[in-house]
Amino acid sequence: MRLTVRSALLFYIFTLAVLAAAAFVLADFTIPGDLHLFRDTFAALVGLGIVAEFFSLQLRVGPTSAVSFVPYLAAIWLVGPAWAMLLAGASELFAETLIRRKPLIKIVHNTAKETLAVGVAGALFVAAGGKPSLVQFEATIPAFLAATVVYFIISNGAVATAVGLSSRTNLGDAWGEIVGKGLAQDVVSSSLAPLLAFVWLDLHLLGLLLVTVPLFFVRHALSSNLKLEQTNRDLLELMVKSIEARDPYTSGHSVRVAVYAKAIARELGLSAREIEQIETAALLHDVGKIHEEFAPILRKESTLSMAERDVIRTHPSRSAELVRTITGLRGYVERCVRSHHENFDGGGYPAGIAGGEIPLGARIIMVADTADAMMTDRPYRSALSYDEVLAEFEEHEGTQFDPIVIEAFKKSTALRRMIGGRREDRPESSYLPERQAYLALY
Secondary structure, three states, X not given: OHHHHHHHHHHHHHHHHHHHHHHHHHXXXXXXXXXXXXHHHHHHHHHHHHHHHHOOEEOOOOOEEOOOHHXXXXXXXXXXXXXXXXXXXXXXXXXXXXXXXXXXXXXXXXXXXXXXXXXXXXXXXXXXXXXXXXXXXXXXXXXXXHHHHHHHHHHHHHHHHHHHHHHOOOHHHHHHHHHHOOHHHHHHHOOHHHHHHHHHHHHOHHHHHHHHHHHHHHHHHHHHHXXXXXXXXXXXXXXXXXXXXXXXXXXXXXXXXXXXXXXXXXXXXXOHHHHHHHHHHHHOOOHHHXXXXXXXXXXXXXXXXXXXXXXXXXXXXXXXXXXXXXXXXOOHHHHHHHOOOOOOOOOOOOOOOOHHHOXXXXXXXXXXXXXXXXXXXXOOEOOOOHHHHHHHHHHHEOOOEOHHHHHHHHHOHHHHXXXXXXHHOOOOHHHXXXXXXXXXXX
C-alpha cells in the first residue's frame, strides 16, 4: 500500500512539474520597457522574495507560510506574468535548497507549484484587463483580485493535494483545511502587492524599504498568532490530560473524541469555523471532572450508587462553567459542552432538550464520546469492535443518537481507518496520525 501511495504522489508531482515547465515554454519573456529599470526592478523583487522566504513560518497544518507572495504578485503588476513566474520559481528553488534544505521531492514540488500558481495568476491578470508596466501604475483592482484568488487556490491547493496523497487523507478535507480556511486572510494580506508596485514606480528603493516594514509586520503578526494559538491548544490538552490521569481507562479519551468529532463534522460538510469549534468542544467536554468530588467516583471500579450517578450527571454543566471562563469559548463551544449528554429523544441531561434544540456539535460529540467509550477496554468488558459499535449505534439511533450523525459516522472512511489502526495498537495511537499525517510532506 505504501508503494501505491508513493507512486501516486510521485506521479502527481511529476505532472505538476510538467505543467510548470509547459508554462515556462509558453511564456513571453520579452523585456518590458527600459532594460536598466527592468534589471533593477527584477533584482529588487528577487532580493525581497528571498528575504521573505528566509523568514518563513511552518504552520501547524499545511504549507510553509511566507510573505513572499507579495513580491511575486507585485511582479505580475510590474514586469508581467513570465518574469513573475521566473522570479517565483527561482526564489522558491533557492529557499527550498539552501535555506530550508528540503529533500529533492519537496524542492521539485514546491518550486513547480509556485511557478505554476504565479504563471496562471499572471495570465489571468492580463486576460482580465490588467496592464503590467514599469512606467505607470494601472489600478486594475478587479483583475488583480481574480489573479490573487487563483494564485492561492493553485498554490495552497497543490500542497493540499500532496498532503492528501502522502497521508491518505481525504482530499476534500485537506483542501478545506489548507485552502479554504485561510483564503480570505491571504487575499487581504495580498493587498500589499499593488502597494509595493505603486511605491516602487514612484520611489524605487525607498519605496521598497517603506513597504518592507508592513510586509514583515504581517509576518510578525502571523507568527504571534500561530504561537498563541499553539500555546492555547497545548495548555488545553495538558489540562485535559492531567484530568484524565486520574483514571487509566480514560487516558487520551478527550483527545480521541476530538479527532472523531472533527472527522464526523467534516463528513457532514460543516464549515471550517464550525469544525474547529466542535473539535475544541470535544476536547473540553469532560473538563469539569477536574473538580475534587469526581475523583473518587472516577477511580471506582464497582457499580455507582444513585448519589454518585447524580454527581456524574453534573459534569456537563461543570465543564461548561469552566469553558465559559475563557472568553473566546463562550457561546457555541460552551453550549456544545453543556449539551453533550442530551439524548436525541429528550431523555438525556442536564436540560432534557431534544432534536434540533441540541446543538449539532453536541450531537456529534455524543456519538464520538460514546464510540470511544465502547472501543476502550474496561475492567468489566473488553473493547468492542467497529462492527459491534455500529450495531449499538443502529439500535439506539433516533432515541439516544441523531440518525444524521450516525450516518456520517458510518460513511467516514477516515474514522474507519483511525479505529482500525487503534485496535492494532492500543491505547492511544488513533489520535496521533492526523496531525502527523498533515506534516508528512511538509
